[in-house]
Amino acid sequence: MPTCDALARAARSEVRPLTKVAQQALRGWLNEPRKRGATALFPNTHGGKLSADGVQALLNKYVAKAREHCVTLRSKRVSPHVLRHSAAMELLQSIVRSSPYGWAMRRWKRR
Template identity: 50%
Template sequence: MRCIGKGRKQRATPLTKHTVAILRAWINEQHGVPTASLFPTRTGVPLSRDGVEHRLAGYLAIASLHCRSLQGKRVTMHTLRHTAAMRLLQSGTDTAVIALWLGHEQLATVQIYLHADMAQKEQAIARLTPPGTRPGRYQPPDSLLAFLQQL
């Protein structure tokens, strides 16, 4: 799929066969041609970034009625972008590939989005565990916790 992104840069993204099938059905349903805007507004012009944010906010409000954990959360397209980057990182995808996927010109830019989560930090520590010791979180004995609470 090709699209024009921020700064009028052309982006190319590979799609799965399943996604291609869904998009083809959508295009046929809209009586469009492959070169037409994939998500037009009701006037036929391409949906803007603000338009996408507006729709996301509307769907978030609906989802919040059924999923209380979403209430009060700020979810934006940038949040979804960051989440996609984190999922790619957690799957073992190289940061250079993630930078290309997000359309960054410099590899260092992707570091803004990629913050290691607790599971990744634990995995890194587990690789450094000395031989003969069990990996995992340290669980202090009750006597140590009682001593520390008395301080």
């Protein structure tokens, strides 16, 4: 599975696997023209790195839009932390499905 080397907190580097959907989204994003000479992959409005507050503001904006159309989202709390864990569980499930040991992992989980 392809991976992405990401800079985490305290300048620590982490390698993250990329699902096929993430790969397609990232390719599309990289084909977009850069705005204001941005050097960061996900820039703020000034072209610098997107901060944690910036991520939260964008998430709030799009969750509010999604709640207009998705009734079940209205009672749920959505945060970057929740999204991170949702993505981790999706990744785990994709590995379990494609793994030759997946049948054993699914069987163990039922116990």
